[in-house]
Amino acid sequence: xxxxxxxxxxxxxxxxxxxxxxxxxxxxxxxxxxxxxxxxxxxxxxxxxxxxxxxxxxxxxxxxxxxxxxxxxxxxxxxxxxxxxxxxxxxxxxxxxxxxxxxxxxxxxxxxxxxxxxxxxxxxxxxxxxxxxxxxxxxxxxxxxxxxxxxxxxxxxxxxxxxxxxxxxxxxxxxxxxxxxxxxxxxxxxxxxxxxxxxxxxxxxxxxxxxxxxxxxxxxxxxxxxxxxxxxxxxxxxxxxxxxxxxxxxxxxxxxxxxxxxxxxxxxxxxxxxxxxxxxxxxxxxxxxxxxxxxxxxxxxxxxxxxxxxxxxxxxxxxxxxxxxxxxxxxxxxxxxxxxx
Numbered sequence: 510x511x512x513x514x515x516x517x518x519x520x521x522x523x524x525x526x527x528x529x530x531x532x533x534x535x536x537x538x539x540x541x542x543x544x545x546x547x548x549x550x551x552x553x554x555x556x557x558x559x560x561x562x563x564x565x566x567x568x569x570x571x572x573x574x575x576x577x578x579x580x581x582x583x584x585x586x587x588x589x590x591x592x593x594x595x596x597x598x599x600x601x602x603x604x605x606x607x608x609x610x611x612x613x614x615x616x617x618x619x620x621x622x623x624x625x626x627x628x629x630x631x632x633x634x635x636x637x638x639x640x641x642x643x644x645x646x647x648x649x650x651x652x653x654x655x656x657x658x659x660x661x662x663x664x665x666x667x668x669x670x671x672x673x674x675x676x677x678x679x680x681x682x683x684x685x686x687x688x689x690x691x692x693x694x695x696x697x698x699x700x701x702x703x704x705x706x707x708x709x710x711x712x713x714x715x716x717x718x719x720x721x722x723x724x725x726x727x728x729x730x731x732x733x734x735x736x737x738x739x740x741x742x743x744x745x746x747x748x749x750x751x752x753x754x755x756x757x758x759x760x761x762x763x764x765x766x767x768x769x770x771x772x773x774x775x776x777x778x779x780x781x782x783x784x785x786x787x788x789x790x791x792x793x794x795x796x797x798x799x800x801x802x803x804x805x806x807x808x809x810x811x812x813x814x815x816x817x818x819x820x821x822x823x824x825x826x827x828x829x830x831x832x833x834x835x836x837x838x839x840x841x842x843x844x845x846x847x848x849x850x
Contacts, residue, residue, distance in 0.1 A: 535607055535746035536798050544586045547573035548606040551591040551688055554712040555822040556612055565589045568821040569610040572631060572737055575811045576608060579753045579803040584810040594662030595686050598623055601740060608750060609738040612709060614664050626741040629754040633834045633843060635729030636668045637707035639714060642724050644701065649728045653678045655701035658694050661686040665705050668731040692716050706733050711828045748797045756804040758846025759785055760813035762837055767812040774805060784849050793849050
């Protein structure tokens with residue numbers, strides 16, 4: 510009887526090991542294949558946009574690169590999957606991509622019903638409207654009876670419906686899945702206005718035939734917290750993406766950037782900086798399956814949050830987006846990195 514129990518225990522242990530091997534986590538899978546498969550926009554200037562050679566750049570793209578740097582010490586071990594609004598969630602659910610960083614709004618249904626987890630907010634936004642200057646519209650409420658272009662598969666469709674119902678306004682939605690087709694329909698005059706996140710409108714405006722013929726209205730009709738998304742069945746992978754996001758904010762707050770990170774690592778006496786950069790006995794990467802210098806690698810190769818913002822979408826870029834609420838909490842905004850401690 511004792512031998513039988515031992516045999517059963519050994520079999521169970523062997524089976525358990527096999528299941529564990531078969532169900533390796535996303536981080537192990539990423540390390541094994543040698544790259545992060547990142548879902549990005551099909552083409553949104555400033556956030557995720559391919560150049561003539563097909564190379565992707567942008568604010569969201571740099572988050573993909575930051576995760577790559579944390580894992581491999583190299584920001585360019587990323588492959589990009591361009592996804593429209595209707596494609597992005599099935600791609601994440603199926604495992605086609607490891608990570609979705611594509612101006613995606615954090616909502617309850619996406620966190621629960623769809624089985625995703627948001628690893629933070631990288632951009633606080635809100636739904637807005639773009640119209641032709643010639644229309645003479647100054648307020649959203651002046652769009653009563655208008656035809657409005659909106660991208661399918663987005664919560665913008667719901668926000669539009671909610672606002673017009675609440676204000677007893679009539680409208681005709683022109684719902685189109687592909688962003689490029691939405692822009693083309695609006696630019697061709699098939700609708701009176703185009704609605705999406707205001708950051709997206711700043712980018713879309715640049716893609717019009719004559720950008721100066723269009724204006725983004727001041728009003729915001731919803732809250733759109735955008736951020737990186739992972740499947741909710743892998744805690745370790747969620748923690749990797751979450752802490753990379755926090756490290757970018759923490760670095761900016763602590764005054765650590767891509768230009769001074771080597772000096773800070775060698776000479777800073779600030780305990781918080783030492784923890785961030787893995788100085789001395791500080792090894793916070795170990796708990797999430799990363800190296801001791803994971804955050805150093807991120808900052809050295811991609812920069813901190815402020816550098817990413819300014820490089821891609823800030824005041825001195827074609828989008829010209831001020832930091833506003835996306836400034837650090839001590840600079841009048843709401844961005845706040847969770848401390849590495």
